Amino acid sequence: MKPPNQPDPREAEWIAAAKKGDQDAFAALVRQYEKRVFALTTRLCGNAEDAQEAAQEAFLAAWQGLPFFRGDASFATWLYRLTHNACMDLLRREQRRAAAAGPSLDDEELSFEVSDPGEGPQEAAERAELRHAIERGLQSLPEGYRSALILRELHQLSYDEIAQTTGTDLGTVKSRINRGRKLLRKFLVENGNFSPPRPSNHTEKEGCK
Structure with a gap:
């Protein structure tokens, strides 16, 4: 096969x-x-x-x-x-x-793979909720960001292939994917489906000044 x-x-x-x-x-x-x-x-x-x-x-x-x-x-x-x-x-x-x-979203920080056939009912429900939230988040993105992110994360096209598919230059593709990940992360955080990154010690100290 x-x-x-x-x-x-x-x-x-x-x-x-x-x-x-x-x-x-x-x-x-x-x-x-x-x-x-x-x-x-x-x-x-x-x-x-x-x-x-x-x-x-x-x-x-x-x-x-x-x-x-x-x-x-x-x-x-x-x-x-x-x-x-x-x-x-x-x-x-x-x-x-x-x-x-x-x-x-940085690749490691935001995964689009939310299925696990070995999980229990509660975990399956939580993953289904996250999957639906990701779909809603994708639909909320601007057209160019959404298509670039879908082609990259869900269809595993290379940056060059995405540029050819969408008729845009490579730099634009990279920018749209980077910005699209950030917007999608923001959507998930605001809707309670994703935890915001913890502030660094440096940031915490600055906030205490």
Whole structure:
């Protein structure tokens, strides 16, 4: 069995065939990536209905764009970029629609992995609460910070891959991830889901002056 998130050995063959119009080959690509694409659209869009629409638009864009796919980046990175663009387009449409309608973390310090199959009921409930809080926190972030953080922490893309996916430079990606972690930590602290860092002795002494 291939390792998780690793491309199928037949992927190059499927891409070559799909570029020539082979729908069965493209269907194989869809099956390989549909779970990851839907996971990304769900977190970027915030609800299942929009996520499904964005995922469909991403795969449609992939089918239409495959004849022009040169392989400068991996197929996964290319597909992630199409998915990201589909989500951003949908969110902008929703924002315009809502406006027209009128009013109506350091890696070690903040972990996104909150599941443990060996834990008891109380621990499971606490972890589920934290997971939901993280999801709410992600949705509260500015669009660019949210997408960069999701791609990094939840989909394990490299900084270079995130830059390619979002169409931004590497420095911006690093800045958004750093700022996004801090904002997410702030959200969790303010909502009682995360403990603020203890002040250093130096800080405590300064506060006593």
